[in-house]
Amino acid sequence: MSDAQPVVKAVAVDEETNLDTILKKSQDKSWSILFPDEIQLLLTAFLPSQPLAFRSKAYIVLSAFSQRLRELAPKAKLSNRQDGPDVSTQSIVNALSPSLISKLGDTTEPDILAGLTFLVALFQTDWQAASAILLQDGVYDTLEDIPDLLPASASVSLALAHLIAQAAGHKSCRTVISSQTVQWLEEKARQKDDTSLRAAAAVALVKLNKGNLADAAANPLAAASPASASVGSAGGGDADLAQLMKRLVLDAPTSSPSSSIQDAVEGLAYMSADPTIKEMLSSDAKFLSRLFATVPRRKTLWSESSEDMGMTPLYGTILIISNLCAYRPRRTEEETQIAKLRKLAQAGGANSGSKVDDVTEENKLDDKDHVLARGRRLLQVGVMDALTSAVKATESRAVRLAVGKALLSLVEDNTSRGKILQSGGAKALSTIIQDMLSSAPSAAGPDKGKTPYLDASDLEPIQALAKLAITASPVQVFGPNAGALYDAIRPFTLMLTHPSATLLQQFEAIMALTNMSSTSPDAADKIAHSEGLFSKVELLMLEDHTLVRRASIELVCNLIAGSDDVFEKYGGRSGESSKRKLQVLVALCDVEDLATRLAASGAVATVSDSPVACGHLLELQKEKGRVLPILGQLIDPSILPPSDDATSGVEELEETAGGADPGLVHRGVMCVRNFLVGIKENKEGSKEVAQDAQRIGLVQALAGVFKANSSNRSSPLLRPAAEALKCLMENGIPIQT
Numbered sequence: 092m093s094d095a096q097p098v099v100k101a102v103a104v105d106e107e108t109n110l111d112t113i114l115k116k117s118q119d120k121s122w123s124i125l126f127p128d129e130i131q132l133l134l135t136a137f138l139p140s141q142p143l144a145f146r147s148k149a150y151i152v153l154s155a156f157s158q159r160l161r162e163l164a165p166k167a168k169l170s171n172r173q174d175g176p177d178v179s180t181q182s183i184v185n186a187l188s189p190s191l192i193s194k195l196g197d198t199t200e201p202d203i204l205a206g207l208t209f210l211v212a213l214f215q216t217d218w219q220a221a222s223a224i225l226l227q228d229g230v231y232d233t234l235e236d237i238p239d240l241l242p243a244s245a246s247v248s249l250a251l252a253h254l255i256a257q258a259a260g261h262k263s264c265r266t267v268i269s270s271q272t273v274q275w276l277e278e279k280a281r282q283k284d285d286t287s288l289r290a291a292a293a294v295a296l297v298k299l300n301k302g303n304l305a306d307a308a309a310n311p312l313a314a315a316s317p318a319s320a321s322v323g324s325a326g327g328g329d330a331d332l333a334q335l336m337k338r339l340v341l342d343a344p345t346s347s348p349s350s351s352i353q354d355a356v357e358g359l360a361y362m363s364a365d366p367t368i369k370e371m372l373s374s375d376a377k378f379l380s381r382l383f384a385t386v387p388r389r390k391t392l393w394s395e396s397s398e399d400m401g402m403t404p405l406y407g408t409i410l411i412i413s414n415l416c417a418y419r420p421r422r423t424e425e426e427t428q429i430a431k432l433r434k435l436a437q438a439g440g441a442n443s444g445s446k447v448d449d450v451t452e453e454n455k456l457d458d459k460d461h462v463l464a465r466g467r468r469l470l471q472v473g474v475m476d477a478l479t480s481a482v483k484a485t486e487s488r489a490v491r492l493a494v495g496k497a498l499l500s501l502v503e504d505n506t507s508r509g510k511i512l513q514s515g516g517a518k519a520l521s522t523i524i525q526d527m528l529s530s531a532p533s534a535a536g537p538d539k540g541k542t543p544y545l546d547a548s549d550l551e552p553i554q555a556l557a558k559l560a561i562t563a564s565p566v567q568v569f570g571p572n573a574g575a576l577y578d579a580i581r582p583f584t585l586m587l588t589h590p591s592a593t594l595l596q597q598f599e600a601i602m603a604l605t606n607m608s609s610t611s612p613d614a615a616d617k618i619a620h621s622e623g624l625f626s627k628v629e630l631l632m633l634e635d636h637t638l639v640r641r642a643s644i645e646l647v648c649n650l651i652a653g654s655d656d657v658f659e660k661y662g663g664r665s666g667e668s669s670k671r672k673l674q675v676l677v678a679l680c681d682v683e684d685l686a687t688r689l690a691a692s693g694a695v696a697t698v699s700d701s702p703v704a705c706g707h708l709l710e711l712q713k714e715k716g717r718v719l720p721i722l723g724q725l726i727d728p729s730i731l732p733p734s735d736d737a738t739s740g741v742e743e744l745e746e747t748a749g750g751a752d753p754g755l756v757h758r759g760v761m762c763v764r765n766f767l768v769g770i771k772e773n774k775e776g777s778k779e780v781a782q783d784a785q786r787i788g789l790v791q792a793l794a795g796v797f798k799a800n801s802s803n804r805s806s807p808l809l810r811p812a813a814e815a816l817k818c819l820m821e822n823g824i825p826i827q828t
Contacts, residue, residue, distance in 0.1 A: 708769075
């Protein structure tokens, strides 16, 4: 038999009318009953001979019915068994199983086919209920008898293979799949007359294989399922099955979503997590082009309603792309140590002396260099067209999040970011993010109704957009319309403040916001007022991680310069709060990291333009005696604080004495000049500060700067240095240049 599609019959007018009636009733919140004739209609609604639009409506009805029963049923177990169904699942089973089991137990092809296709649909809409029905006494035995009862029916065999593939995706169902079933699947996967059946059988074998391996890894002491031994070599191994499904993708037409290409793509979606398979698929440009062609370039009827029901290859295609360019998950230090201990335990005995960080050949195929190469090959073949088209073609959350995950992997390569931007990657990510935020439920708490609740996986498209916003100008990323840039502030804030965000995600959110804040005062002001952002950034200013601390102070520096409110918080208000904020900035001028010192001293230089801020600095100098030495060290590293106050940065300053950074010198001169001018009206305080400046050598340092720049009238240091020296002279300090 060839891969010809079943002839699509015209659905009976009364059937369609009745289904439309049920569909309309399902929108009513009080609806919770399917009458016997309605169940009978649903049982035949998923037959392959039914039009796709009709099947799509039936999926919606079945999903709505299952969901409604779950909402109405109490959240409780029927028994003490941990693996038993809950009340809501049992209510669905009670409603559907009598009619369904009757169909499966019939001897005629139409009834058996209706039962099989309905159970496949139930797995796709409510797998708990479908699993519970499959595990009822005698049901699986009935399924095993079907190949003997109707050996010549290609439609029944195809539906049965699809059903086994669905069941193989769930651990409880895998335990009942017998070696007899596996042998039947192997036979169908080897035959070459019916490519649709061949693909479906191969998918079932792959899912069984992967599932059993996962079960064994999770519980190595548990007894293997009856099918485990056979599945390990089913179809000649993963490589052979992958080659088979790759060939099906290359040969099958893409005009109809019912083609065998759906099964081939689903199988490859499972198998493409394997590094060897990744290399094989990503190295075949012809295959990749054919795979990308399965993504519709515009929204169609079937892509609108069917991609989450397994009726199109769209999700599988995007998942393959995501797998091919995925990097290894970053391990925490604790996870790394646990992995080493596990390897030591596995080595044992005579092998206990072997290195614990050995990498297998397969794992090497997943290292950074191989992943980078795969991503570049995908970009060369046109993966961006497929990814951006997928976002346009569907509103499916699963598909869009998979696109976001794939783009996050692709933008890891700095050299590819320009190409991704040119291909519409930033616009696709913005679409995904805005749709995700608009549909996300609200978080609990006092801000309920305002802050959307996001899973950790929801942060991936936001992180991908942040990476683009870090290395490119905001105009390149968001376009000339400022509104698009403003729209990105909220998701970056959510990633920064999310409880599950990694330190890397927080860092990248801050970096992106820093870049955006430099575009205009309006942008800086909107960022400063983004809910929860500023308090989080201020906490991260004290983070131990150098890069995170640096990024935080750089953002604060930009916000102080661009937002009047932030400037007021640090330098325009009297009170302890502003004083302590300013104290933190001064302290950060004394850390070892040069970039952090540059940002912190820049912020102090800006804030110290306010007389109120200078008053705070005077108070801090009187309390701790640290302000002038820290600001003086920016100009001349040989200026050190009193030994009993020595803190971090002293050792580093001793090493670099005589080699002050020009940027620090400029900022230091501006800070000291602003400070001295700002406290001029306070005669007593001004005199005391001048004496402190003379004692620590700051006067000499300022005189040295003035002398070094006196021959260059356009030097930005000349005037502030002269003004600072003038203030010191007015307080009786002799100046020698």
